Amino acid sequence: MKLLPLRSDIPAESTPRRGLAPAMIEIDRVSQIFQTSGRQKHLALSEISLTIEDGAFVSILGPSGCGKSTLLYIVGGFVSPTGGVATMKGKPITGPGPDRGPVFQEFALFPWKSVLGNVMYGPRQQGVKPAQAEAQSRALIEMVGLKGFEDFYPKELSGGMKQRVALARTLAYHPAVLLMDEPFGALDAHTRTRLQNDLLNIWERDRKTVLFVTHSVEEAVFLSDKVVVMTRSPGRIKEIVDIDLPRPRRRAELLLDPHYQKYVVDIEHMIDDTSEDELRP
Amino acid sequence: MNARALTSQVLLGIAPIALLIGLWQAIDSLGYAPLSLLPPPGLVFARLVQQLFTGAFQQEIGVTLLRLFAGFSIAVILGVGIGLAAAASPSVNALVRPIVRVLAPLPKVALYPALLLLLGFGHASKVTLVAADALFPILLSTYYGASMVEQKLVWSAMAAGTPPRQVLFKVVLPAAVPSILTGCRIGLVISCIVVFLAEMITSSDGLGHLLVTAARTFQAVDMFVPLITISLLGLILNALLQAVRSYLLRGFPEV
Amino acid sequence: MISARAILSRSASLLACLGLLGIWQIGALILNTESFPTALEALRAIPSILGDKEALINILASLRRMAVGFALALVVSIPLGLMMGRSRAIASFFNPLLMIIYPVPKAALMPIIMLWLGVGDIAKTLVIFLGVSLPVIYHSFQGARAVEEKMLWSGAAMGLSALQRMIRIVLPAALPEILTGCRTGLVLALITMITSEMIARQSGAGNILFNALDMGQYDTVFAMIIIVGAMGIGLDAAFENLRGRLVRWSEPRFDIPLSFS
Numbered sequence: 001m002k003l004l005p006l007r008s009d010i011p012a013e014s015t016p017r018r019g020l021a022p023a024m025i026e027i028d029r030v031s032q033i034f035q036t037s038g039r040q041k042h043l044a045l046s047e048i049s050l051t052i053e054d055g056a057f058v059s060i061l062g063p064s065g066c067g068k069s070t071l072l073y074i075v076g077g078f079v080s081p082t083g084g085v086a087t088m089k090g091k092p093i094t095g096p097g098p099d100r101g102p103v104f105q106e107f108a109l110f111p112w113k114s115v116l117g118n119v120m121y122g123p124r125q126q127g128v129k130p131a132q133a134e135a136q137s138r139a140l141i142e143m144v145g146l147k148g149f150e151d152f153y154p155k156e157l158s159g160g161m162k163q164r165v166a167l168a169r170t171l172a173y174h175p176a177v178l179l180m181d182e183p184f185g186a187l188d189a190h191t192r193t194r195l196q197n198d199l200l201n202i203w204e205r206d207r208k209t210v211l212f213v214t215h216s217v218e219e220a221v222f223l224s225d226k227v228v229v230m231t232r233s234p235g236r237i238k239e240i241v242d243i244d245l246p247r248p249r250r251r252a253e254l255l256l257d258p259h260y261q262k263y264v265v266d267i268e269h270m271i272d273d274t275s276e277d278e279l280r281p
Numbered sequence: 282m283n284a285r286a287l288t289s290q291v292l293l294g295i296a297p298i299a300l301l302i303g304l305w306q307a308i309d310s311l312g313y314a315p316l317s318l319l320p321p322p323g324l325v326f327a328r329l330v331q332q333l334f335t336g337a338f339q340q341e342i343g344v345t346l347l348r349l350f351a352g353f354s355i356a357v358i359l360g361v362g363i364g365l366a367a368a369a370s371p372s373v374n375a376l377v378r379p380i381v382r383v384l385a386p387l388p389k390v391a392l393y394p395a396l397l398l399l400l401g402f403g404h405a406s407k408v409t410l411v412a413a414d415a416l417f418p419i420l421l422s423t424y425y426g427a428s429m430v431e432q433k434l435v436w437s438a439m440a441a442g443t444p445p446r447q448v449l450f451k452v453v454l455p456a457a458v459p460s461i462l463t464g465c466r467i468g469l470v471i472s473c474i475v476v477f478l479a480e481m482i483t484s485s486d487g488l489g490h491l492l493v494t495a496a497r498t499f500q501a502v503d504m505f506v507p508l509i510t511i512s513l514l515g516l517i518l519n520a521l522l523q524a525v526r527s528y529l530l531r532g533f534p535e536v
Numbered sequence: 537m538i539s540a541r542a543i544l545s546r547s548a549s550l551l552a553c554l555g556l557l558g559i560w561q562i563g564a565l566i567l568n569t570e571s572f573p574t575a576l577e578a579l580r581a582i583p584s585i586l587g588d589k590e591a592l593i594n595i596l597a598s599l600r601r602m603a604v605g606f607a608l609a610l611v612v613s614i615p616l617g618l619m620m621g622r623s624r625a626i627a628s629f630f631n632p633l634l635m636i637i638y639p640v641p642k643a644a645l646m647p648i649i650m651l652w653l654g655v656g657d658i659a660k661t662l663v664i665f666l667g668v669s670l671p672v673i674y675h676s677f678q679g680a681r682a683v684e685e686k687m688l689w690s691g692a693a694m695g696l697s698a699l700q701r702m703i704r705i706v707l708p709a710a711l712p713e714i715l716t717g718c719r720t721g722l723v724l725a726l727i728t729m730i731t732s733e734m735i736a737r738q739s740g741a742g743n744i745l746f747n748a749l750d751m752g753q754y755d756t757v758f759a760m761i762i763i764v765g766a767m768g769i770g771l772d773a774a775f776e777n778l779r780g781r782l783v784r785w786s787e788p789r790f791d792i793p794l795s796f797s
Contacts, residue, residue, distance in 0.1 A: 078436045096439040108433035111533045112455045122441035153532035173441050298632060318651055379552035386772030388727040390734070391764040394749045394757045398571040474641040481644060482734045482746075489644070493735070496647035504648055512640045 024089055025052040025075060025177065025209070031083035032070050043234040044070050047084070050228060050237065054176075055207045059220035059227045063271060067235030068213045069181050075211060076100050076179050088177070098122065101175030105182040107162040109154040115141060115165050116150040122173030140168040145198065160191035167199070177209045184219070196223060197251060204248060217271065221245075221263045222254060229270050239270055320502045329506050338491075342510065345476055345488045348404055352411025353472040360416050360468070361461060364423025368457075369449050381417065389413040390475070393482060407479040407487075414475045415468035419461070426460025427453050459533055462526045469522055473515040477507075571754050578758035585759055591744055595763070598740040601657055602729045605664025609721060612665075613672035614714060618706055620673070621680020634670060642667035642724075643731035650736060660732050660740070667728035668721035675717025679710030712783045722775055726768050 032045040044067040052058050060068040073079040074086055077096040086093045088100070096102075101122075109118050116137055123133035141150055144164040154162055163183055170178065184192040200223060203210065214220050220227045227241045245260060254260045302322050309321040332338040367377040389410060396406040430453050438452045439445070480489025488507040495503035557575045564574040585591050620627040642663050653659045683706050691701045707714075733742025741764055748756035 076436070076440065078439075096436060098440065098442040100440065102433075102436060102440050104433045104437070106431070106433055108431065108437045110434065110437075110452070110455070112458065112529075113532065121438070125438075125442040155532060155534040169437070169441070175440075298636060301633065375548075379548035380556065382549050383552045383556065383769060386723060387765040387768045388723070388730050390727055390731050391745070391761050391768075393734070394745050395572075395761055397749065398754065398757070470638065474644075477641050477644055478731050478735075481647075482731070492644065492647060496651070499651070501648075501651065504651070508640065508644060508648070511644075512636065515638075515640075516636075 024054060025050075025211070026087045026090075027051070027071070027075070027084070028086070029084035030071070030074060030081045030086055032067065032074065032079070033082045045074075045081075046234040046236050048235070048237060049084075050240075052209060052211065054209055056226060057203065057210045057212065057224045059212045059214055059224040060230060061214055061217065061220045061227055061267070061271070062230030062235065063232050064215060065233050066230045067233060068230055071235070072102075072179050072181050072211060072213050075177075076102050078102075098126065098173045099175055100177045100179055101170035101173060102179045102181065103163070103166050103170050103183045105185045107154070107159075107166045107186075109162055109165055109169070111154055114151050114153055115146065115157070118154070118165055119168045119172050122169060126173060137168070137172055140172055141165075143202065144168045158191075159187045160195060163187065163195060164198075167202070171202070175208070177211065180210065180212045182213050182215065185214075192219075193251060199223070200249060217264050217267050221260060221267065222249060222251065227263075227267060229267060238273075241267060317499070318501055320505065325502055325505045325509070328502050329509060332506055341486060341488055341491055341507075342514070344486045345480065345511070346514070348407045348411060348479075348487070349472050349476045351404070351408045352476065353415055353469060355408070355412040356415035356419055356468055356472070357465060359412070360419030360464065361423045364420045364461075365427055365449060365454060365457075367420075367424050368427035368453070381420065385417045385421075390478065393479065397483065402483060402485070407476060407484070410479050411472050411475045415472045418467040418471065419464040422460045422464025422467075423457060426457030426464075429460075430456040459530055462522070462529065466519065466522055466526075469518055470515060473511060473518065477511045573755050573758055577755050578762060581755040581759035582763060585744075585756060585763065594739050594744055595741050597657075598729055598733065598742075599767075601661050601740070602664055602725050605661045605729075606668050606721065606725045608661070609665045609668035609672060609725075610718065613669045613717075614676050617673040617676020617714075617717075618680040618702060618710065620677045621683075621710070622702070622706065627677065630673075634673065637666075638670055641731075643728050643735060646732045646735045660729070660736065663732045664725050664728050667724045671720035671724060672714070672717040675720070676710060676714050679713025679717075680706050682713070683709045715779045715783060719772070719775055719779065722771060723768070726764075726771065730764060 027048055027050040030045060030048045031043070034042045034044055036042050048071060060071060062068050070079060074081050075088075075093065077093045077100065080094075093100075110121065113121065116134070119137040119140055120130075120133045123136055124130070128136070138150060141147060144167055146161060146164055146168070149157070149161065154165065157165065166183070184195050187195065196219065212220070212223060221243055224243055227243060229238045229241065230236065231238045241263065243263060245254065245257070245263075305319070305322045309316060309319060363373075363377060367374045392413065393406070393410055396409050400406040400409060434456055435448055435452055438448055443451055476487070477489045480487035481493050482489075484490040488511050491507040492504050495501075495507075557579075561575040564572050616630070620630055645666070646659065646663055649659045649662055653662070687705055687709065688701055691705045696704065729740070730742040730745075733740035734746055735742075737743050737746060741760065745757060745760045745764075748754075748760065
């Protein structure tokens with residue numbers, strides 16, 4: 001078992017630490033059965049058990065339909081598991097909350113609010129005074145690279161910009177865990193790589209726990225400390241791969257790094273195997 | 282849109298109306314219709330303008346508008362309220378759904394005699410009829426708009442710390458506004474139509490009443506005037522609603 | 537074994553009717569005025585209306601006028617709407633015209649039309665025709681507009697002429713939307729019919745209503761309301777049934793909802 005990379009001391013900037021207890025997510029034998037139209041039952045997830053340590057960047061990787069988004073929604077408290085239990089810091093997850101902030105592939109920005117309005121939503125919900133919330137939000141908007149766009153509405157922004165707003169909106173209420181559901185899936189390749197870099201830069205600042213769902217092997221290896229490879233439906237964990245690559249990660253260097261390349265090839269093999277399992281009679 | 286495209290669009294829009302008025306004038310000039318039945322457009326518009334400056338006519342417009350707004354407002358408040366409640370609560374939904382299915386296809390104007398008996402021949406019966414007719418499109422639009430709100434919007438708000446009971450007002454209602462406004466537009470048109478018709482059937486004042494009075498005395502010109510007035514009112518109110526809609530929906534992508 | 541829940545949901549509409557009648561009954565008993573008969577009294581008056589030959593002829597005449605006006609409207613409006621949907625020039629020509637006519641209550645044209653055409657069937661049928669035309673044109677227009685260009689290209693590639701493409705591709709593809717327009721038109725036909733009869737007061741169901749009102753026969757008034765209401769509900773239910781069968785393949789659209797589907 002490879003050691004996780006040590007975390008360097010990074011001073012907390014605008015984000016206060018929420019207690020010093022580790023934000024541990026424990027997923028214990030979680031299953032999910034969906035009722036499809038027509039009384040058919042569909043087993044989406046089967047006995048998933050997983051531990052996610054505080055400050056870890058964990059990717060959940062798998063082919064379409066393997067239930068990885070469902071797993072994320074269970075951790076987020078948006079969906080209740082039909083079997084098993086998910087806990088955070090020892091307490092069972094019963095619903096959504098500001099300790100687990102989502103970022104969705106479809107952006108899900110509030111169309112009736114401006115960029116600033118969207119980002120300010122979380123702090124205002126927490127009871128932060130308007131002036132302070134605005135100041136914090138403006139700082140965040142600048143951090144994600146959208147200074148000057150505060151009064152724009154989501155419909156006036158490109159996909160990449162919308163996702164930056166979505167990220168800023170979630171960061172604004174200081175969640176201990178970031179839940180990212182294929183956040184760059186709807187973007188073109190160039191924007192995707194830019195946002196991957198920006199995400200890592202932002203993450204480096206305070207090393208939140210991140211649960212990142214993707215179907216791109218390269219993306220998973222590039223971003224994460226750990227990659228959880230899932231099988232096709234019904235989703236099970238096939239393998240957990242520790243990614244022992246130094247941080248901070250630079251795309252240009254990594255693409256030429258043989259260790260990175262080996263990770264990608266190995267994991268791609270694993271995914272191929274899971275697919276072939278289905279085709280073999 | 283550049284100036285030339287705009288002018289050609291406007292011209293194209295005016296053309297059929299101008300054509301219609303031209304046709305109208307032609308029928309009269311060529312003697313295809315007796316002037317007592319189809320007065321020439323010039324005469325009608327002159328009379329219209331003259332009436333618009335008359336205090337009595339303005340009062341009639343006022344009465345009609347009053348009933349229209351009162352009925353429409355009631356329809357909006359009830360429609361949005363019930364629609365939201367039905368979208369949010371399965372028990373309310375179960376109660377409202379069958380009642381709406383029974384009442385919606387019923388021609389509410391058939392209830393008018395009943396309203397006259399219960400509420401008298403004054404404002405109340407007309408306002409109630411307007412409200413009853415305008416209610417259903419608004420209620421249904423609100424319901425469908427609210428029930429089709431994107432799930433992830435709700436989730437994002439809840440993760441940000443919105444308690445479940447606030448989600449209805451902070452997320453569902455704003456997200457449903459485009460749909461609600463579409464329903465309101467239909468409701469507004471219906472309100473214009475119904476108030477006029479109610480006044481025609483039985484009333485002692487209002488634009489509809491003016492038309493019927495003129496009909497009884499065979500004053501063709503005076504029949505056209507209230508009709509054109511209500512149409513213009515409808516267009517103006519619609520334009521106002523569109524302006525409100527543009528403002529409220531400035532953040533929403535074009536549908 | 538059918539659960540209580542299933543029975544409840546299937547008879548929900550019927551229960552709603554009974555519930556409304558119940559509220560009426562209680563309300564009337566509480567108010568206890570002569571001008572507000574109870575539901576039972578109104579229901580009891582129905583057979584006498586339907587039994588009265590003259591009343592029955594009147595009601596059937598109303599329905600006939602409605603049917604004729606509706607059919608004529610369809611014959612004219614659907615092709616017009618379809619053509620508007622596929623040709624920008626035709627659309628630009630008719631659009632402003634229709635937008636002007638839209639807010640004018642067609643039944644309000646009754647006195648004017650009566651002035652020109654007398655008080656016969658033609659006047660009433662014309663008004664119904666106008667009332668039904670607009671929503672049908674609008675929805676046919678929208679439906680035709682939404683037909684995917686690529687479907688028409690495939691048709692052209694297969695050798696279909698413009699007219700054939702219109703009939704064999706555009707019409708079926710736009711059919712769900714057209715039928716929505718027809719449903720609105722049906723509702724409007726009934727409303728326009730009743731209203732024009734209330735205004736013109738020559739014959740028909742609306743006339744019976746107001747005659748009864750004038751003569752103080754309150755039971756009859758409310759009984760007629762129930763009859764007209766039943767007509768509206770019955771026609772709508774029948775139409776929905778037909779629509780469901782004709783366009784089983786389509787997905788529901790809710791842009792101008794008329795009722796819960």
